[in-house]
Ligand code: SF4
Ligand code: SF4
């Protein structure tokens with residue numbers, strides 16, 4: 001256990017000295033970093049080179065009150081069992097960010113899901129087309145301002161209520 | 163040679179052992195603990211409305227009745243069994259004990275409105291009424307009633323309880339029932355649970371292809387009212403708006419017994435000359451346009467052609483793929499998922515932290531316990547709550563039992579995909595014994611809802627350890643039988659060895675996890691890498707193989723069953739004493755169903771039956787999550803890796819490869 005902890009500390013010190021990170025936290029074996037969008041992309045290449053070969057997810061959080069989307073990815077280093085989560089924020093009005101699909105193959109499908117459910121464009125991802133929904137014409141459903149209540153009423157309950 | 167002798171010995175052993183099939187009716191292998199229809203005692207109720215407020219499915223409505231000394235508001239609960247999922251929150255939170263559970267599982271009807279139980283109806287203990295036997299009108303009706311063929315389409319999660327009817331435990335063939343692939347040969351359509359718009363279109367098509375007379379049986383609450391997904395943007399709320407339904411079975415999921423009772427009802431009605439409701443489909447009532455399948459553009463001038471594989475296919479679950487073929491060789495494949503998308507991550511934002519425990523196991527019906535565990539874990543991490551050690555041990559027992567039943571299910575599918583129907587029926591029959599033990603532990607077979615924030619909901623019964631030992635003993639013997647009949651069987655080995663080989667590197671890059679990754683020689687299991695709950699103390703040996711082909715993936719699961727049995731044995735042997743659940747947060751607040759969790763975020767991974775399952779939870783200090791991200795174990799394996807793996811294979815290899823990867827469309831669709 002001690003070796004791993006050491007490695008994690010050394011690794012995180014190296015990270016801190018190289019990159020502009022606004023937030024930095026270590027909890028157990030998870031390293032959480034918050035950064036700007038350029039570093040978000042730069043870090044992905046660096047992490048891949050360091051042996052973070054498994055990309056667990058790319059996901060979005062809708063911070064509607066701040067008018068921002070938080071985009072993050074979580075990667076894992078198998079040999080030393082370290083997880084790194086890198087997060088960044090983009091403006092809600094211009095929801096686009098560079099795709100990680102060339103770095104981690106498995107990121108492609110996660111980005112496709114986020115594109116469908118949050119309407120965030122991942123520039124460079126060639127697979128952005130509907131995944132789960134068919135003929136969806138409304139707002140992307142996982143956005144906070146998608147009003148599921150009126151939608152469900154309108155689509156599914158209207159006949160019963162009238 | 164010795165292998166053949168062993169196989170023969172196993173078969174003879176089965177021939178002389180006691181029959182595995184439950185008699186029907188009335189032998190119901192029910193435990194006392196099963197959460198069935200509620201019983202209401204009006205004299206205890208004080209009309210506080212807590213039960214109605216806590217219900218995540220809006221199943222309880224308060225009706226006005228006479229005011230009294232005890233009940234000052236005069237309000238009494240009415241429970242709608244078209245909506246209730248038997249989670250038990252109302253019973254747990256009722257301050258007076260006016261609501262309690264009986265273990266009565268049978269709620270079925272031809273008129274769904276009758277499932278709305280008034281306080282007066284709830285106060286009467288339930289009894290089973292057998293339908294009156296009609297006079298046989300003619301031989302045609304009689305013959306029809308004894309050979310109902312059912313379309314094989316696994317629509318939603320209720321389907322899991324139809325599975326025992328295929329297995330040796332409930333054995334539908336004794337009633338003349340048969341599952342068939344082609345709608346044109348079928349008499350009955352079984353709608354197995356929730357229906358998304360994408361699935362609905364396929365159901366309507368299947369229904370219209372069936373010859374007259376035809377009957378429709380709807381399983382579960384979801385087809386009636388949307389059930390647990392009543393507010394989901396992607397599930398149909400009332401399927402009878404689209405096609406006529408003859409029999410409705412309530413429950414979430416209903417146990418296999420009510421399905422049996424429904425069959426008996428159906429047989430009698432058909433014998434009496436009932437020909438089903440008038441054929442009618444309503445395609446205007448919702449969004450009915452079908453998008454074109456994403457075909458891969460085969461070149462017709464060559465020998466190429468396009469094929470859609472699934473979604474109504476026993477070897478696909480409710481999932482499909484577009485294949486481009488050259489003769490019978492697959493040139494290209496892409497996944498076409500979404501038949502089971504219910505928008506969990508959205509639904510969870512509208513339920514309280516505690517209510518969500520009732521929702522999460524439904525993400526993957528094949529291994530719901532792991533989802534409960536992962537979600538409770540992330541919530542506790544976020545709130546800084548420490549689970550008492552006994553509670554942690556019981557969680558391990560539950561999770562391992564769930565892993566065993568999930569792996570058994572998969573071995574059965576492995577048998578089915580390679581043409582060994584016997585082994586499928588045998589293993590699934592044995593799986594029922596595991597479900598019964600789970601019920602003994604948790605109060606439910608499939609969706610246990612055993613966990614709560616801070617621990618587990620109840621301690622074990624005094625005879626639980628003994629029953630568990632019996633099961634462990636039984637399964638250890640049975641594993642030898644599976645070896646003799648399946649794992650060491652030359653035909654099975656020839657069929658699966660060298661098929662769908664995943665190298666270490668490819669598996670890692672494409673985010674393959676769990677037994678599939680370990681079969682490729684990567685020794686990574688979260689239970690040992692980042693131990694959670696009591697795994698560190700119980701200790702486990704990870705199972706790995708090197709070849710990474712279909713055979714070794716099945717083999718890994720077979721060996722993991724054995725390891726899980728050891729874990730359960732250890733855990734029960736050294737089960738510490740003490741409480742099973744923490745009741746206060748570190749801030750000394752009582753943990754209630756409306757608990758507010760401090761702002762922050764947490765990330766928690768566990769080893770589910772199919773691999774690495776992670777929850778990422780974000781709280782803004784409210785009693786509902788701000789966002790929950792679920793990273794399921796099959797997302798990478800099935801949506802990313804599987805289609806690539808198919809290149810160069812024959813069509814007949816698709817089912818084998820598919821089940822060797824142990825898919826769960828419900829997990830990747832969420
Ligand atoms: S058991 Fe659960 S779903 Fe059913 S009425 Fe009670 S709280 Fe509602
Ligand atoms: S049944 Fe229990 S929770 Fe419901 S109103 Fe009566 S006392 Fe209150």
Ligand code: SF4
Pocket residue numbers: 247318319320354355356381382383384385389390391413414415416524
């Ligand atoms: S949520 Fe319940 S009722 Fe709905 S499909 Fe699943 S088991 Fe059936």
